[in-house]
Amino acid sequence: MQTAWxxxxxxxxxxxxxxxxxxxxxxxxxxxxxxQHFGHSPSHFRRLSK
Structure with missing residues (x-):
């Protein structure tokens, strides 16, 4: 999951x-x-990183 992040x-x-x-x-x-691992979906983190 860290690699995915x-x-x-x-x-x-x-x-x-x-x-x-x-x-x-x-x-x-x-x-x-x-x-489950981070508490938010991948798309949520993608939006935050932009």
Whole structure:
């Protein structure tokens, strides 16, 4: 999840590509797990990092 966070902060990859890069074939599974781990969805963090 830390790698996913770092990739989200960079902002040059889509959330789907980040999910793929960290081993999730399902975007929804990745988003659910990310939200459980950090308390917010990946798109929430993407908006904050812009």
């Amino acid at each position: 770092q990739l989200l902060e960079r902002g040059d990859l889509s959330i789907q590509h980040i999910a793929d890069a960290v081993g999730y074939s399902s975007l929804s599974a990745f988003s659910d797990r990310f939200a």
